[in-house]
Amino acid sequence: MAKLLLKLQRYFRRKPVRFFTLLALYLAAGSLVFLHSGFSGEPRVPGSPRSPAAAEGPGLPYLGVMQLSRGFKAAATMPAGGRRHGPWFKSTSKEPSDRGKSRDNGGARSRALRGRSGREKEEDRARYIGCYEDNTRQRTLRGMSFFDYKKMTVFRCQDNCAERGYLYAGLEFGAECYCGHKIQASNASESECNMECKGERSNTCGGINRLSIYRLELAQESARRYGSAIFRGCFRRPENVSIALPASQLMLNMSVDKCVDFCTEKEFPLAALAGTTCRCGFPSTLFPLHEREDEQLCAHKCAAEEFESCGSADFLLVYQTQVQDNRCMDRRFLPSRAKQLVALASFPGAGNTWARHLIELATGFYTGSYYFDGSLYNKGFKGERDHWRSGRTICIKTHESGQKEIESFDSAILLIRNPYKALMAEFNRKYGGHIGFAAHAHWKGKEWPEFVANYAPWWATHTLDWLRYGKKVLVVHFEDLKRDLFVQLQRMVALLGVTACEDRLLCVEGQKDGNFKRSGLRKLEYDPYTPEMRKAIGGYIRTVDAALKLRNLSGVPEDYYPR
Numbered sequence: 001m002a003k004l005l006l007k008l009q010r011y012f013r014r015k016p017v018r019f020f021t022l023l024a025l026y027l028a029a030g031s032l033v034f035l036h037s038g039f040s041g042e043p044r045v046p047g048s049p050r051s052p053a054a055a056e057g058p059g060l061p062y063l064g065v066m067q068l069s070r071g072f073k074a075a076a077t078m079p080a081g082g083r084r085h086g087p088w089f090k091s092t093s094k095e096p097s098d099r100g101k102s103r104d105n106g107g108a109r110s111r112a113l114r115g116r117s118g119r120e121k122e123e124d125r126a127r128y129i130g131c132y133e134d135n136t137r138q139r140t141l142r143g144m145s146f147f148d149y150k151k152m153t154v155f156r157c158q159d160n161c162a163e164r165g166y167l168y169a170g171l172e173f174g175a176e177c178y179c180g181h182k183i184q185a186s187n188a189s190e191s192e193c194n195m196e197c198k199g200e201r202s203n204t205c206g207g208i209n210r211l212s213i214y215r216l217e218l219a220q221e222s223a224r225r226y227g228s229a230i231f232r233g234c235f236r237r238p239e240n241v242s243i244a245l246p247a248s249q250l251m252l253n254m255s256v257d258k259c260v261d262f263c264t265e266k267e268f269p270l271a272a273l274a275g276t277t278c279r280c281g282f283p284s285t286l287f288p289l290h291e292r293e294d295e296q297l298c299a300h301k302c303a304a305e306e307f308e309s310c311g312s313a314d315f316l317l318v319y320q321t322q323v324q325d326n327r328c329m330d331r332r333f334l335p336s337r338a339k340q341l342v343a344l345a346s347f348p349g350a351g352n353t354w355a356r357h358l359i360e361l362a363t364g365f366y367t368g369s370y371y372f373d374g375s376l377y378n379k380g381f382k383g384e385r386d387h388w389r390s391g392r393t394i395c396i397k398t399h400e401s402g403q404k405e406i407e408s409f410d411s412a413i414l415l416i417r418n419p420y421k422a423l424m425a426e427f428n429r430k431y432g433g434h435i436g437f438a439a440h441a442h443w444k445g446k447e448w449p450e451f452v453a454n455y456a457p458w459w460a461t462h463t464l465d466w467l468r469y470g471k472k473v474l475v476v477h478f479e480d481l482k483r484d485l486f487v488q489l490q491r492m493v494a495l496l497g498v499t500a501c502e503d504r505l506l507c508v509e510g511q512k513d514g515n516f517k518r519s520g521l522r523k524l525e526y527d528p529y530t531p532e533m534r535k536a537i538g539g540y541i542r543t544v545d546a547a548l549k550l551r552n553l554s555g556v557p558e559d560y561y562p563r
Helices: 002-014 016-038 065-071 108-123 154-163 256-265 352-363 374-378 419-432 440-444 447-469 478-483 485-495 502-510 531-550
Strands: 126-133 145-147 168-172 176-180 210-216 229-236 247-250 270-274 277-281 315-320 342-346 396-398 411-416 473-477
Touching: 154 168, 154 176, 154 210, 229 270, 256 270, 256 277, 256 315, 342 352, 342 447, 352 396, 352 411, 352 485, 352 502, 411 447, 411 478, 411 485, 419 440, 419 447, 419 531, 440 447, 447 531, 473 478, 473 485, 478 485, 485 502
Parallel strands: 342 396, 342 411, 411 473
Antiparallel strands: 126 210, 145 176, 168 176, 168 210, 229 315, 247 277, 270 277, 270 315
């Protein structure tokens, strides 16, 4: 080794130009690695701590948040160099104690009820409807099925059926899962569904030729499907029905499948069942799909399928087909350089990517980003590659919350989401990708408590900083955007200075999910938040609520409370 080094030394003495060339290449390679790490998609937050006195800004006094955070002791101290929240809060961390597991020694029915009650309390995602007969020759649920004789759980079956758009999930023989859109059998006695799930003995998974069936109550109506069609609801017949729904056909043996197939073949995105008539069309000002009626008004049996509803002449049952509504799919860069830089600001996990998708469809222009994410570029966000100051995009995605970064923008749309949901969404993205899920080992290990300790305070500081330093800030709550997309999107587009026609916005409603929506039920069977976490996050919510009201804005939505 010494001889080799000596030879190299002599060689470079004779040829110093080559030595300096190699040195320059080495430094350039190191610089590229450094720059790449800086554009990995993680937001950058200024880290200088601020005292309560310094935190007081014009119109936004210090609200005692430091005291609120004392009750929260999470997993571990923040890793060196890793900046997770802004300067308004400091938090220490400590490993939370393991929660004990309660035991239930009741009968099969009590186990099933106990297992369901936690999930119903969480978000009413699945409702148990009873024990049903099953037959190997004629299945009760005739959709997808799968077996797992070691790890089957109620939640796993529900989740797989929900991801594929089925309305019902049924478990049998402790290890078999069946999905379907309708139940084609009669009830059985609850005592006959008496087999424990192979993956969780506290729950019941049917019995021998008996199904424990759940109705999947998904959070979004748009997630309710019939095969490939998305259920939109029951609507009153429009006045000019032949103009609103121009294609129609009489079907004496009407069924959902037949009407959806007919409208798909005619290349219309909407299929409307009106008794024995199938109508097809687009969402429009004549038929905007905004005023739903009670589904019981459409509950008239189909002639060909007694378990299906086919609406009536006056009340139409509407499904969205697989046909793409192209009225809002064209996108391009701005024809001339933008005069103002508009930020689309949010805390990570608050739905920024989804909001970009909606804005691009509504305006027809690409959105940009303060960062670069190759996966987003590959999915169609072509403005991702542009420098954020290029002026070619309609608005700029950012998670930044420092004064310098905020003051770089002329105006902003500030997207705020329930911190409980935002933290879980960002944790899933961090460990599972844009549409994936974090593994159970991450939720159960030290990663989740550390993440909450570092990110929960930042959720509050992000909003407070934008309210304080932002020049012209439009606050949009993620929950309001989901609940009333048309109205909220109109507000956002107006700030961007673009006139979007109503038909285009109606088209957006039909294409709203995009490529970055996590499908199915949430991949957790328990509440990951400890009482200490909830106490601290509750304090942050109250702080943000007070800051919003101080600016004469509506406070946080009611569903942020209670937890």
